[in-house]
Amino acid sequence: MEFLAGNLAPFIASAEKGEEHVGFVGILTYAIFVLIVIFCLMAYAKKGMNLRVFKNPILNCFEQLYLFIEKMCVGTIGSHGRKYVSILMTFWMVIFASNVCSLFFPAAPTADVGFNLGMALIAIGYVQYEGIKTNGFFGHLRHFGGPNLGNVLLAILINPLIFLIEIVSEVLKNVSLSLRLYGNIEGGHLAASAMNKLGEGIYVPFGAFLIPIKLLTCVVQALIFTLLLSVYISLVTHHDEPEVDHESADEKERWESGKIAEAMIH
Amino acid sequence: MNAIGIGIAVLGIAIGLGLIGFSAMQGMSRQPEAIGKMQTAMLIGMAFIEVVMLLLTFVILGSVTK
Numbered sequence: 001m002e003f004l005a006g007n008l009a010p011f012i013a014s015a016e017k018g019e020e021h022v023g024f025v026g027i028l029t030y031a032i033f034v035l036i037v038i039f040c041l042m043a044y045a046k047k048g049m050n051l052r053v054f055k056n057p058i059l060n061c062f063e064q065l066y067l068f069i070e071k072m073c074v075g076t077i078g079s080h081g082r083k084y085v086s087i088l089m090t091f092w093m094v095i096f097a098s099n100v101c102s103l104f105f106p107a108a109p110t111a112d113v114g115f116n117l118g119m120a121l122i123a124i125g126y127v128q129y130e131g132i133k134t135n136g137f138f139g140h141l142r143h144f145g146g147p148n149l150g151n152v153l154l155a156i157l158i159n160p161l162i163f164l165i166e167i168v169s170e171v172l173k174n175v176s177l178s179l180r181l182y183g184n185i186e187g188g189h190l191a192a193s194a195m196n197k198l199g200e201g202i203y204v205p206f207g208a209f210l211i212p213i214k215l216l217t218c219v220v221q222a223l224i225f226t227l228l229l230s231v232y233i234s235l236v237t238h239h240d241e242p243e244v245d246h247e248s249a250d251e252k253e254r255w256e257s258g259k260i261a262e263a264m265i266h
Numbered sequence: 267m268n269a270i271g272i273g274i275a276v277l278g279i280a281i282g283l284g285l286i287g288f289s290a291m292q293g294m295s296r297q298p299e300a301i302g303k304m305q306t307a308m309l310i311g312m313a314f315i316e317v318v319m320l321l322l323t324f325v326i327l328g329s330v331t332k
Contacts, residue, residue, distance in 0.1 A: 075302065176317045183320035224313045227306065 022107045025252040034097045065089065072227065076256045077234040078202035084233055088226045091119065096223055097183065102185050103211060111185045116178035123229050124174050131236030143236065153227060173232065177225065184221050185232075194195070268326050279319045286311050 022030075041058055044071065048056035069089045073081035095110060102108030102213050109115040131140040146162035192207030192214070199206040290308040291300050 056306075071302075072306075077305065176314075179320050179324065180313060180317050181321070184316075186321075220309070224309055227309060228313065231310065 010265070022112070026107055027109055027115055028111045029114065030101060030107055031098070033096065034101055034109060038097055040094050049258060065092070067228065073230055075076045076227070076230040077237065080237070081230070081234070084230065090201060091123065091229065092222050092226045094119070096218060096222040098213075099185060103214055103218070108185065110181055111189065116181045117174065119181075119225075120174040120177035123177065123225075124170070125230045127229070127236055132231055134237045140236070173235070177228065181221055181225060184217055187216060188217055188258065268330055272326060275319060275322050276331060281314055282315050283312055286315070 016252070038095040042062070045056060045062045046053055048059050054060055066089065069092060070082060070085050071089060075084050077084060098108050098110040099109050102111050113244060123211075128140070131143065134140075135143060144166040145159045146166070188210065192210050194207075195210060196205055196207040286308055290304050293304050
């Protein structure tokens with residue numbers, strides 16, 4: 001027993017004591033576990049793809065997820081947003097699976113601030129890469145400098161200030177992305193352990209009743225991370241081409257023709 | 267004293283989150299076609315406000331442990 005406790009210590013989180021951490025090995029183990037689960041699900045989802053009708057339930061789930069993320073991409077980034085579906089869906093699945101892992105296991109990758117900071121660095125680094133690829137290096141830097149004010153004096157005085165503030169906010173995007181995820185997941189654990197203390201006398205785990213809310217938090221946090229990443233991508237890759245919203249134009253036309261028909265009847 | 271500080275901060279942030287949810291629901295009920303766009307904007311706004319509370323909590327917890 002002593003041997004087990006000594007060797008499994010990095011893998012077993014002390015959910016009761018906030019001072020001890022699972023450590024690098026524990027987080028890596030759980031991250032690999034999450035990745036294995038995702039890969040197994042996706043390998044199983046490939047099974048029914050050659051049939052005329054998709055009957056595989058896992059495949060249907062992934063299809064709905066793909067459609068959801070594609071709609072979010074096209075709605076936020078624009079018509080060229082379909083090529084960012086892959087990275088956004090990867091982030092969605094990793095974050096969601098890790099969050100669900102945090103419901104069942106004593107530790108999870110997203111309940112550790114280092115893992116989240118790594119993901120945020122990857123995300124923001126990808127945003128910089130896309131910005132440089134779209135606008136060129138100096139175009140990307142000019143994007144930080146704010147709008148063209150038209151006056152030389154104003155440009156010398158104001159634009160360096162905007163540039164500094166934009167750089168700071170770009171760095172703080174990493175911090176905010178990682179701390180939001182960490183705070184929400186770890187805060188749920190703290191709330192559950194605090195509520196467990198209420199029912200200690202009567203042997204009722206009140207913290208377990210928080211699990212539905214925590215499941216909601218899991219979905220919302222995965223959604224928010226990808227949504228913010230798509231917003232950041234749309235900020236650096238936007239083009240000034242006018243986009244025609246066919247759907248709303250059609251609806252407006254229909255509505256107006258309806259009004260005319262109504263007026264003709266009366 | 268720290269608990270009182272966190273309480274006051276959470277009070278303000280809860281009012282802000284409530285205002286966002288209130289106006290988003292009002293807008294959704296007035297224009298049900300635009301629910302998707304409104305939900306996106308609402309979630310982004312809520313996420314940005316939430317971070318204020320999280321940062322503040324981490325700052326206060328950091329100051330307590332030192």
